[in-house]
Structures are given as C-alpha cells and as structure tokens.
Amino acid sequence: MPFRVCAVLALCCIASPAVAAIVVDGRRDEPEWRAAQRFDDFRVTAPYTLDAPALRTTAWLLSTPEGIAVAFECEHPATVPRLRPRVERDQRRTADRVNFMIDFDGDGRQAYDFAVLLSGSIQDDSITGENAFNPDWNPDWLQAVEEDADAWRVEMLIPWSVAAMRDGSAGSRRVAVYFDRVIGATDERQAFPAATFERGRFVSDFHPIEIPQFRQSTLDVFPYVTAQQDFVRNRNDVRSGVDVFWKPSAGFQLSAALNPDFGQVEADELVINFDAIETYYSDKRPFFTENQGMFDVTTPDSGQLVYTRRIGGPRDDGSGLAADIDAAVKLNGAVGRLGYGVLAAQESDVGSENGRTFAAQRLLLPVDDSLSVGYLGTWADRPLLDRDADVQTVDLSWRPSPAWVVNAQALASTIDQAGSERHGDGAWVRAFWLPTPLQTYEVEATHFARELDFSDLGFQRRAGLNELEITGELRRNVDDPDARVRSRRWRAELQARSNDSGDRLPTVLVLTHTAEFGSGAFAQLEGAFETDGIDDLISRGNGHWRRPARNVLYGDWRSPVRGGWQTESEFVYFEEGLSDPALQLIFTANWFVSDALNLEFGGGPLWSRDWLIWDEANRFDRFRRRALEAEINLNWFPAQRHELRVKTQWLAIRAHDGRRYVLDGSGAMRPTGAPSEDFSLNNFGLQLRYRYEVAVQSELFLVYSRGGVSRHEDDIPGARDLFDEALTLRDADQFLAKLRYRF
Template identity: 55%
Template structure:
C-alpha cells in the first residue's frame, strides 16, 4: 500500500511538472531529444496549414510536433518533424537572417503575453538560423541578432530541432513572480512547396492581428544576470587616397535582472558591414533604409512605434548619419507591469546632434494597453530643437476585434521661431470568420507635423480613410491544381490638410496558391483624378489625371536546384496615363548545400516620365531603366562565410522637354528642349566572415562602387553603360573589423 501511494505521488509530481512545462536539469542542445526531461515537456501536435490559408491538417508524412520546457537556463524548444522519403529535403547553408527557400521551423514568443512585442527564432534543416522582432502585431524585422543556441539532427524518417532561448535575450515586465504568462507560436515550412504549418492556426499576413493570437500559457520563470563586453577595432584602407584609418571602441551590455538591462557604447564604429541596396530616387519621399548596427538593434522593439503610412517615430539611421557618434546609452526594463525604455546618443563635432527618447508601456487589464513616447533632438549649430510626443493604445475587446490608435504632436524651435502641430490615427481590425477579415483606418496629420529629426516621416498634411476587405477561398477539390485563392480589396480616400482632394485609390489583389507550391499574384490599382501636392516640393499643386497601376508576379516552387520568379508591372510616371513597363526576372540556384546564387534583371521602359527640376520647373522625358544584381554565397566550412553582393542601376533619359507648373495646376510646355542625360551606379562588396564565437565575428570586406551622371547629345547603349559602370571608382576600400564578446 505504501509503495502504491509513493508511486501515485511520483506520477502526480511528474504530471504537475508536465503541466507546468518545467525542467530543472540542463538540456544538451544537440538536436537529439534523448534527455528524460523532454518527456515532461508541454507538447503541441494540432498543427494546421496556414500558408496557403487552408486550416487543414498537414499531409500524410509531414506531421509536426513541438515541445516546450522552462528551465533555469532558458526556454527549451524542440520540434519532431516527419518528412517522408518522397518529399525533397531543401537545406542550403545560409547567412544569418538570409531569406531563401528551405525546410525550417519557427518559434515565436511574447515574453509579456500582451501582444506588443514578440521575438522570433528560426532554424533551417541545414542548421542556419534567423532571429528577429515582431512589433505592431505583424511587423517583422531581422535587424535584431541575439545569443541563443540550436542544433539539428536528421534521420530517414525526418528531422529534429532543439533550441535554447536564454532568459537574458529580452527585457520582461513582472520578473519577480514564480511563474510568467507568455504567448507562443510554432511554425514549420516545407521547403519544396513553401507550405507552412502552424500552431496556433494564425498567419502573419492576415491583416492586423498576429501576435495577439499566439497561444497563451503559464510557465515557471527564472532570474538570470548577464554582463557582456564587446571591444572591437577596425582598419579601413582607402585605395583612392592610399590612406589607412584605425578605430577602436567598446559595447557593454549589462542585465542584472530580467526587468532591467543597460546597453552602452563608447567611440563606436558603425561602419556598415551590410551594404545598402542601390537606389536612384527622384520622388519627393525619402528612401527608407533599415539599421543593422548592433547597438541600435539590441532590444529596440519597445521604441518601434509606427504610423499607418510606414512612418517611424524613431529611425535610428538618423543617429550618426552625418557625424561620428561619441557615445550612446540605452535602458530597457520594467517596474511591476510598467515597461520603460530610455535612449540617448551624442554626435561628435560642432554641428553634431544630441538625441534623446523615452518610452513607457502599461497594460490595463488583459484587453487594454497604453503607451507614451517622447523624443528630443537638439542641434546647437543651427539653434534647433525638435520634440515629439505620442500616446498610443491597443484595445482587444474580443478574439475577433482589435482597435489601435495613436495621437502625436511635434514642437520645433529654430532661431526663435516655434512651429507646432499634431496628428493621429485609429485602426479597427475585425475577423468575423476564418475566411473574412475587415480593416477600417482613419489618419490625420497636420500640415506642420514633423517628426523627421529622429523619425522617418513620409509626409505631413494628410487626411486619409482606408477600408479593406480580405477573403480567403479554400479549394477543396483534390483534382484542382489550386489550393487557395485570396481576394483583397482596399479603398483609400485622401485629402491634404488644406482640403485639396488627392487621388482616390482602389487596390485589388488576387493571390493564387497552387498545389505544386507555385504562386501567382495579380494586382490592379485604378485611381481617380486629383491633386498631387508633393511633386513640386511646396511650389504649387499639380492636377493629376485618372490612371491605373497593374502588376502580375509568378513565384515558383523548388525545381531541382532552382527557383524562379517573374513579374510584369505597369505604372504611369508622366503627364499622361500611359504606363511604364517593368519586366522583373530572378532565379536562385542551389548547386550544393554550401553554395547558392541569386540573379536578378529588371529593365523598365517609359515613354512619358515627369521629374521635378526646381521651383515650378519640370522635365518630361522618355526613360530606360536597367537593374542587374548578382549575389553569391559560399560556406566552405563551419564558421566560414564568403559573400559577393553586386548591383548595377542605370537610367537613360532622352527627348527631354521643359514644362512649367501653372497656378491652375496644369503643366504647360515652355518649348525648350532639355539635354539627354544618364545616371549610372555600381556597388560591389566581397565579404568574408569568420564566426569567432557567440556574437563575435571577424569581417574582411572589399567594397567598390560609384555613381556617374552625364549629359550627352547622342545616346549610349546598354553595353557601353555597363562598361562605364565597371570603371566607376568613387569608393574603393578594404575593411577589417573584429568584434569579440567577453
């Protein structure tokens, strides 16, 4: 009797540990689930197909099981994956965060369980990894890299993955309790078809909800302290002026508890190891570039506050854009349920700027979250100070409804002149069924609203109402070549803050998912006549005629060693509704697991191209644009990566005629001819990376490129233009950079 009682007590203890998802013994991350602790793990088996959006069980031979344990070392996650012998295994070696077609698994976790920020961890069958941050429900960024471990093992029946996510990877509120309420998502992508399975059955591309729909659970939590120091040094040799420059600095990351962490950097080198894509921009809207600098990507999610038109109230590429940075400091943490973040950075030089930002987030019950952001940018050289305030909220009254809103204001003072204005937006997202979703969004930006000093703002002076309907049609017939069709319709009605009616848009999208894994996207966007109030940069309104955009894009599944994509786009860019024609072709080649290549071509032709020169003066041209890109990746051995990234972009403009914008809003030809011109840009980077250890790297990079602009009486051929680009040499340098974590 006593023995039976003891046995029952032991069984009960094991059952309680399983329900809690906890384990106290260390997990050896080797891709083999042979530790007895995995038997105690919480298990997830109810995976559904979410891409395409079918919500059916996975096909036979492609079953997926996920497991989760809370351990003192961190969150341990495992996947057990069936992969029948007839299903091709796609496992190219990839750089960290490189996006390619591959068999992979995904684990997302919202450590606070409130739907604000989640952290994503992806492991492919080859062992390559990706990590990133999900903010604003479904906005994903891979700029963030952190320290976590993973391993993969493979057998004839399938493969297994183990991950260990340390408690130190993210700031957490309420870290003093024994248990923590989190929310999780598990996903699997079958590389041969692109099909995605998930638990819970939610998808990132289904409108405005994703993180809020993760599966909630309570797990034991453990405290951990962390101190990392990264000294680093660079040597840059410029072959043009035959000069070598040296620089050294240090990053510090200190996390004494889960609810407080500090990041600091002194005399940083923010040389861009990741080369930006080439862009020639004649528009009135600034091109956005993301930030890959480690200090600014580490736990930046709390500062990621966006506007509906893809604006950002904090855009860290502003910091250090013109001057070196002397020092920067960042704090993240929590006080009870209140989350906070502080950011400060100071640039060098008399014309350097000082940047400050503060952020608060507070949940009020399970349904409501409110937040506040304040920024201050000071530029003493021109006596300018720019302050921005924003209050935001998210309300989730039910599982089918979510409401987001933001109110913001700016105050700019420069040389005794003060400019103030405000704005705001509200968005409602409703999913009444698993096939239908609806979104209604209203935006107002005042004419003088300005958050560009530290943020990224596409435009002020905007009143906009958007209504979107999204329907997913599942094809049940087994004999059909289609699996799913997605229909999206969106209406955008807009005016500026002066009441001038801007063009009204109707955006129509069809997405066809085939059983083979191929995808076809059709897009059409007719728009009404209306005023363009940005093209003249504040020198008058231009009356635009009604016109349309259209695009068709085909993306293939994996065929042998290749994947392909092709697209055709039509878009008016001139005075008439005659569209430009863009043909885009790309192919990815995987001749082995250690080598991959990507090739891109995208020529564009336009008989009518209108560009602003100055004031009310414009030019109207015929245009040819050429783009070509070649990217190569080779992984000769573990910890070694070699990459070539090369891009060529050129524009040729001919038959130019001068136009002047009239007070009534029409364009009138002046009769003057304008010279032909061409713009030529080339960028090339050959980069070697050696992984010294966790978050420690040695980089050797050779970069060359340049830009040229010419006025020519005669034309120039594509071959000649490319040969000329290969001789461009505005930049020609070799960089050695080492960063090591202690």
C-alpha cells in the same frame, strides 16, 4: 582611455558558464524533457486550409534555469525532397525550417521569432503591431539540428535574458507561444495555434501557457577594432571602441557604447531616387538592433517615430559625410506592469559646433489583458541648424474580443529653429474585424496637420494628410488535397485622401487576387486605379499639380524549387507623368548549387514614354526613359563558421527627348517649347565580404567595397557602354577589417 578600462573590466568578469541540464544537440534525449509541454495539433495555414497536415510535426517546450528549451520533431520521408541551403543570418530563402515565436508578457504587444533551417542556419525577428517583423534584431541563443532518413529534429535554448519582460521576479509567468514548420518543397506552412501573420490579428492569437520563471543575469562586453584603407583618397583609418550589454535581470537591461561599433559591413541597396520622399534603409548596427522593439512605434503610412539611421547619419553641414558618434546608451526595463525604455546618443563635434544629440523615452502600460497604453517622447538637438525638435506620442492597443483589434495614436511636435516655433499634431485609428477565419476587414482614419514634423529622429513620408482607408479580404480554400490551386484570396482597398488645406488628393482603388498552389507556386494579379487629384509634394513647395488619373497593373509568378532552381517573374504596367504608359519587367532566379553554395540573379528593363521629374522651383523636365537593373549575389559557406558573400548591383537610366514644363498657378503643367538636356545616370556597387565566426557573437570581417555614380549630359551612352563604364566606377574603393569579440 574608456576603452582600455572597459576591456580590463571585461577580462576580469570572465566566468565559467553554468552547466545546462539540456544539451542542445538536436536530440531530445535528456530525462528533463519528460516534464515538457507537448504541442501536436498543427494545422495547414499556407495555403490557409486549416486541414490536418500530411506530414506530422510535434513540438515541446520546457522552462529551465538556463532558458526556455524548445524541441521539434518533423516527419519527413525520403519521398519528399529536403531543401537545406546554408544562408547568412536572416537571409530569406526557400528551405525546410521551423519557427518558434513567443510573447514573453502574453499581452499581444510584442513577440520574438526564432527560426532554424534544416541546414542549421538561423533567422530571428522582433514582432510588433501584431504582424510587423523586424529582422534587424540578433540575440544570442542556441540551436542544433539532427536528421535521419524519416525525420529531422531541432532543439533550441532561448535564454531568459534575450528580451526585457515585465514581472521578472515572479516564480511563474504567463506567456503566449506559436510553433510552425515550413516544407520547402511545397512551401506549405503548418502551425499551432492555427494563426497566420497574413491577417490583421496574429500575435494576439498565440497560445497562452503558464511556465516556471527563473532569474538570469548576463554581462557582455564587445570591444572592437576596425582598420580601413581608402584606395581613392590614399589614406587609412584605425578605430576602436566598446559595446556593453548588462542584463542583471529580465526586468532591467542596459546597453552602452563608447565610439560605437558602426563599421560598415552591410551593403545598402543601390537606389536612384528622384521622388520628394526619401528612401528608407534598415539598420544593422548591433547597438541599435539590441532590444529596439520597445521603440518600434510606427504610423499607418510606414512612418517610424524612432529611425535610428538618423543617428550617425549625414552631417548637417551639407558635406554628405556620416557623423561620428561619441557615445550612446539604451535602457530597457519594467517596474511592475509598467515597461520603460530610454535611448540617448551624442555625436562628435563638427568644427566649432557641437555635435547632434538624440534622445527617446518610451513607457508601455498594459491596463488589462485587452487594453495597453503607451507613450513615446523624442528629442533632437541640431546645433548647426540652430534647431530643436520635440515629439510626443500616445498610443493605444485594444482587443475587446477575438474578432476585433483596435489601434490608435495621437502625435504632437514642436520645432524651434532660429528662435521661431512651429507646432503640429496628428492622430490615427485603425480597426480590424475578423468575423470568420476566411474574412478580414479593416478601417483606418488618419489626420496629420501640415506642421506635424517628426523627421529629425523619425522617418516621415509626409505631413498635411487626411485619409480614410477601407479594406476587405476574402479567402476561399479547396478541400481536395490534389487540387492544383489550394487557396485563393481576393482583396479590395479604397483610399480617399486630402491634404490639410482641403485639396483632394488622388483617390485609389486597389484590387488584388492571389492564388497559392499545391506545388508551392504562387501567383498574384493586382490592379490599382487612381483618380485625378492634387499632387502637393512633387514641386517641393512650389505649387500644387492637378495630376491626371492613372492606372497600374501588376503581376507576379513564383515557382516552387525544382532541380535546385527557383524563379520569380514580375511585370508592372503603369501610367506616369502626364499619364503615358510605362512597363517594367523583373526576373529573379535562385540557384541552389549545393547546400553550401547558392546564387541569386535578378534584374530587368524599364521603358517609359513619360517620365516627369522636378528640376527647380516650378520647373520640370519630361523625358522618355530607359532603365536597366541587374543584381548578382553569391553566398558560399566553405566550412563551419566561414562565410563568403559577393553582392553586386547595377542601375542605369537613360533619359532622352526631353522637354521643359512649368507648373502654372492653376495647377497645370505647361510646355515651354524649350528642350531639356538629355542625360544618363550610372550606378554600380560591389561588395566582397568574408566572415569568420571566432566564437558565439564574436566575428572577424574582411570587406572589400567598390562603386560609384556617373552622369552624362547630351551625348548619352548606350546600355552596353554604360555597363562597361559601370565596371570602372570608383568613387569608393576601400578595404575594411573588423574584429568584434565578446567577453
């Protein structure tokens, strides 16, 4: 069996680790640190005042054979509260923390974020497109925290093997770095250099430095075994497989998987979606998060050319069951200045039909320090549908000056289904102009042809789109450090759109005002004004609806942490359906019971007098709607290497006073006079997850999951009855044990 062979090879490859000159213990006391580069010109970037901070922060960076060592020293007197909640990896919570970000190639195309909280918890992200953070990336790196009454300190060691990089054989390399610190009590951020991810140019503003470069190779083998008991179907399942990550150098990295480790230990958010656009879900599967940044190519409307949830997603036989994956391989590397990536995956056969095959290839060439050109090609073979999909894209990133960033992309797709071919194309260009630190302007133009289709391996919101978007943002800072409001931001965005047939879609104007307070509080007020226009998606290809004008008003208030509590209140007043009003209230509270225990409570009601949903063909139903959402999450860290998480979510909708409508040939919604059947939907999910860190990147998971969905017609229950019923829903009821060990 391949698994047994790989496991034996892994055991044979175990070697004693090299002794590092830097001991990662939070104390910068080794003599090697005397040669480190020092960075101490930090500036306040949130609020965006660019003032010298009241609390001093100093950072050091040292290149070693084991990796890039980074140290922080953060002045923090006893008069300023310290927030040190322990959280699971990549969980966003208000806390004292530091971030180190590095662009290994120094070209502004991709960077990596390494964050350490005062509690010792960590976060890590890959960054593409200047300021798009992806927390699904989880590399292996070392960190430690040490504190006393006057300050706290952090040490990190970032191995050379965490990411593929160009020119890995040279004796030195030019990188770009960024350091920041967040003071949890006030949510103040101070950074060097004084860049902020809230502007259109971020990674390109990192500070360039020259450092010695060292060659490092690793071979990691992750055999896994999962045992699952399904209490609803009264059956159990045991699976095993192996992931292999081989990095002989920084310029070549290979990932391979046999029966990949795709055990479901992360719970997706519950969503009830009646829209024509599918719901996007992130991917936490280890194989797909490792060095995935090379394939992170997006479109302006949040489309994604390589959406890895397609691989191992619902099968094409309509059963709704997830496909099994036989094998997958990923290759990242560089030849000179040319970076490349290859991804391929083969799903298991379904009956007598072959399983789906997916592939992607990526090339990225920096022509010079200001211009980069990339290529991405994807292919999907779906035998059950007799469908092949080829997508080709070329992208460009150009930074002609510190004030300008220009990105562009051209796309083409070919779909061959049952002997019939369809060809589509598209292109977009986006330009940022940043004339001063307090001003940002953006112009974006998009064209997607009606036949453009990259949804077989990608995530595509729509085709047939022509859009011009113009955005302007202005900041105003308050110099007085004792002022209640330290920074204000005004933003205006205009979207003019049509489909590929020339039909005018609603034009949208969005006005936003944001205030950042010296206390750490945050407030935002936003209004969106949409003209009438064509909605060509709602009927799923059964005609265009001439939708009336609509308005939206949104407000948000987030408090600082006080007495272990932080709250956020939001409201959304919007018009939907035939333009009657709706109101949604959302309240969230985080309770930091102790450093080791925190709880999150959230939810709220929604009232609507005009909920219009598609039924079939050109028939629609119009309801009054009441919806409720509630969520409770608990995170407890009873001891080092032990985590317990409880996640619960409840969604309920009651639709009543229904009336039937039809979309006529003129684009108008016409009432038929017939009633629509009232209904309710009830959705509940519960997950209890225990995680034990056996060793670095070796974990034992014990997961209990339960939940389900119910629908009632005509005699719909009240909110209390729906909640009582939710606790009994049991479409899924299972226990999963998973052990994944790193050799």
